[in-house]
Amino acid sequence: MTFLFKRNPKNPPELIKALNEQVLKLDYNSDSNKKYQDECSRFLKQVKVILHGDDENEPQPDQISQLALEIYSTDCLYNLMVNLKKLDFDSRKDVVILFLTLLRRQIGSKSPTVEYILNQKPEILGLLIRGPESSEIGLICGQILRDCIKFESINKFVLHSSLFWNFFKYVQISIFEIATDAFITLHDLLTNHKKLVSEFLARNYDNFTSSINKLIQSNNYVTKRQSVKLLSELVLRRQNQAFLNQYFDDTNNLKLMMILLSDKLKNLQIEAFHIFKFFVAKPKKSQKVLDVLIKNKKNFIAFFDTFDIQSDSTTIDERDYVLGEIMKLPDIVRSE
Amino acid sequence: MYQFHECIGRGNFGDVYKASRGGQYVAVKVVNLDESTEDIKVIVQEIHLLSRLSSPYITKYYETFVRDVNLFIVMEYCGGRSISDMLRHFKKIPEDIASYIARAVLRGLVYLHQEGKVHRDIKLANILLTEAAEVKLADFGVSGELTRTRAKRNTFVGTPYWMAPEVITRRKAGGGYDEKADVWSAGITVYEMVTGAPPLAQHDPMKILFEIPRNRPPLLEGDYGANTKDFVRYCLVKDPAQRPAAATLLHHQFVGVSRHAQAKLARMISELAVRVVRPRHRLTVEVALGPAMPAWDFRTVSERPLPDPLVGVPRHVLFYCLHQVHQRSRTAATKHTVEQLMGYLAQCETDQPGLCDALVEELHHVKPE
Numbered sequence: 120m121t122f123l124f125k126r127n128p129k130n131p132p133e134l135i136k137a138l139n140e141q142v143l144k145l146d147y148n149s150d151s152n153k154k155y156q157d158e159c160s161r162f163l164k165q166v167k168v169i170l171h172g173d174d175e176n177e178p179q180p181d182q183i184s185q186l187a188l189e190i191y192s193t194d195c196l197y198n199l200m201v202n203l204k205k206l207d208f209d210s211r212k213d214v215v216i217l218f219l220t221l222l223r224r225q226i227g228s229k230s231p232t233v234e235y236i237l238n239q240k241p242e243i244l245g246l247l248i249r250g251p252e253s254s255e256i257g258l259i260c261g262q263i264l265r266d267c268i269k270f271e272s273i274n275k276f277v278l279h280s281s282l283f284w285n286f287f288k289y290v291q292i293s294i295f296e297i298a299t300d301a302f303i304t305l306h307d308l309l310t311n312h313k314k315l316v317s318e319f320l321a322r323n324y325d326n327f328t329s330s331i332n333k334l335i336q337s338n339n340y341v342t343k344r345q346s347v348k349l350l351s352e353l354v355l356r357r358q359n360q361a362f363l364n365q366y367f368d369d370t371n372n373l374k375l376m377m378i379l380l381s382d383k384l385k386n387l388q389i390e391a392f393h394i395f396k397f398f399v400a401k402p403k404k405s406q407k408v409l410d411v412l413i414k415n416k417k418n419f420i421a422f423f424d425t426f427d428i429q430s431d432s433t434t435i436d437e438r439d440y441v442l443g444e445i446m447k448l449p450d451i452v453r454s455e
Numbered sequence: 456m457y458q459f460h461e462c463i464g465r466g467n468f469g470d471v472y473k474a475s476r477g478g479q480y481v482a483v484k485v486v487n488l489d490e491s492t493e494d495i496k497v498i499v500q501e502i503h504l505l506s507r508l509s510s511p512y513i514t515k516y517y518e519t520f521v522r523d524v525n526l527f528i529v530m531e532y533c534g535g536r537s538i539s540d541m542l543r544h545f546k547k548i549p550e551d552i553a554s555y556i557a558r559a560v561l562r563g564l565v566y567l568h569q570e571g572k573v574h575r576d577i578k579l580a581n582i583l584l585t586e587a588a589e590v591k592l593a594d595f596g597v598s599g600e601l602t603r604t605r606a607k608r609n610t611f612v613g614t615p616y617w618m619a620p621e622v623i624t625r626r627k628a629g630g631g632y633d634e635k636a637d638v639w640s641a642g643i644t645v646y647e648m649v650t651g652a653p654p655l656a657q658h659d660p661m662k663i664l665f666e667i668p669r670n671r672p673p674l675l676e677g678d679y680g681a682n683t684k685d686f687v688r689y690c691l692v693k694d695p696a697q698r699p700a701a702a703t704l705l706h707h708q709f710v711g712v713s714r715h716a717q718a719k720l721a722r723m724i725s726e727l728a729v730r731v732v733r734p735r736h737r738l739t740v741e742v743a744l745g746p747a748m749p750a751w752d753f754r755t756v757s758e759r760p761l762p763d764p765l766v767g768v769p770r771h772v773l774f775y776c777l778h779q780v781h782q783r784s785r786t787a788a789t790k791h792t793v794e795q796l797m798g799y800l801a802q803c804e805t806d807q808p809g810l811c812d813a814l815v816e817e818l819h820h821v822k823p824e
Binding site: 258293294295296299300302303338339340341344345348370374377378381384385386387411414415418 | 488489494495496499502503506507518519520521523524526750751752753775782
């Protein structure tokens with residue numbers, strides 16, 4: 120019947136059922152894969168119309184709610200994430216739209232999709248976290264995950280998952296887009312929810328410090344600069360006090376910042392300075408930190424004398440303050 | 456990896472080189488990240504944007520990698536010619552060819568605008584040509600964004616001839632502007648192609664900054680086709696809300712199918728030799744011999760073994776330096792040599808304790824001339 124438009128035969132549950140069927144059939148090695156991809160793409164487009172409407176149709180709340188219920192009960196999101204790589208490029212974008220629309224959906228004060236993910240299918244988060252392991256879907260997973268962690272409960276889940284630490288590996292992947300996208304996610308995970316992060320950092324001081332310090336020592340300039348920048352952001356947060364007390368008592372960290380301070384690269388020097396200054400400004404310094412500062416008093420004085428900051432007057436004031444504090448340190452005769 | 460050839464373009468934030476890999480030519484933009492005070496995040500976002508675009512009317516993005524402080528952005532190579540090069544050589548572009556180019560520019564803009572992006576820097580130098588006379592928009596994203604920031608900071612804008620009135624006025628007010636500004640600029644490029652110069656070209660750039668928003672829009676006058684004049688008039692509607700969208704302008708007669716224009720343009724292109732530009736930045740980063748690095752003393756009074764970044768090598772500044780050199784080694788052979796040197800030095804220090812200190816002491820007293 121080529122003279123008629125195809126009747127849209129499916130109500131939302133039927134549509135999701137059909138989508139699931141096609142998604143599960145997807146298989147790289149099958150000759151019919153293209154056919155399954157096309158079917159998936161067609162159904163995803165119909166899902167999109169239910170969610171957002173089109174030129175002729177307004178989205179209907181009861182349809183959306185039927186759709187959502189069916190998606191939860193059949194683990195459709197999970198199926199889509201597992202098979203994401205096998206979908207064509209445009210369908211992957213449609214999956215993002217589907218996922219994000221459901222995620223933002225609220226009933227009263229509840230977010231049913233967030234609850235579904237956390238209580239019934241947290242495996243979905245595992246798949247999203249491990250997205251950067253695939254160059255094809257890494258960016259898509261990153262985009263979805265960053266939307267998920269806007270919800271504190273999901274952010275908490277991710278931080279407490281052992282997979283969280285994978286991000287410190289992912290940001291060093293050799294594919295630039297994947298690595299930098301993973302860094303944006305890592306950054307969001309550690310900055311979106313202040314209280315959550317402050318507890319996390321206090322409890323995971325050792326792991327976190329050694330992980331971020333490794334990134335700061337990376338050979339890759341972008342990784343290096345982004346990680347110092349992230350650290351200086353965390354250092355500026357009052358909420359992170361417990362973490363900061365440990366951080367600024369640790370000579371390993373001081374040492375690392377001193378090495379960066381004398382880096383040949385201007386921007387790195389300046390980033391390092393914005394962390395280093397807190398070692399000097401901290402009222403109660405640990406004895407070891409004090410030792411290192413005192414031992415290097417002359418070095419510091421010489422260094423800050425020529426430390427070139429073309430930038431802003433605040434930084435210049437801070438430099439002068441740091442220099443002043445260092446001058447006040449006692450001189451010691453070099454032992455040896 | 457890539458083999459680098461001549462420099463084919465210069466920008467404020469990086470030069471563009473012709474390079475090749477496996478017989479395929481590419482254009483590589485090299486951005487020195489330490490020279491830019493721009494937050495790396497901005498650059499990263501721009502590259503993510505580029506990587507998501509795919510259209511025959513836009514230079515294709517391949518990949519990005521980091522070496523030392525440089526970012527290498529690998530893009531499609533377009534023979535190194537821009538419409539600006541063409542105009543310099545031919546003085547004017549025939550109207551049928553200008554129409555062919557304008558059509559491609561509009562298609563590129565339609566794509567960008569659909570994706571929710573604004574080019575912001577449409578001008579002849581940013582419209583590139585392949586040898587087969589395909590037309591591609593370039594230099595948005597990373598380069599566009601960066602050049603714009605720089606221009607704003609230093610010289611405002613060198614040549615604001617292509618800027619839409621609302622861009623000038625809103626920029627003064629610190630506001631944004633939308634995709635209609637690209638349509639204005641597209642109109643100016645057509646004007647420039649057929650007449651040989653943008654409107655107000657004879658005026659001082661600073662002065663026209665005031666004149667563009669104040670004056671009536673420029674009119675294309677003289678011995679040109681009625682369609683051409685009409686097209687330019689449509690693009691140069693002062694109120695962005697009244698100005699047609701790129702998609703609408705694709706229906707204009709001026710950009711209707713022009714026969715043989717592509718073949719004709721291809722012949723013109725083959726007359727032009729690739730322009731070679733002298734790079735402003737050096738491709739290989741040389742380590743500047745700055746003031747000597749302080750010999751930081753990392754020992755604490757209650758010395759205990761620290762988890763050290765330089766595991767297994769003596770905790771001495773010389774070894775730190777060697778370690779840095781090690782990290783900078785390009786080849787396995789270099790790495791090996793540095794490792795040998797570290798091993799040997801460690802042995803020497805054990806035999807003659809204090810040797811390293813003495814070396815550092817001497818280094819301190821060497822003043823670079």
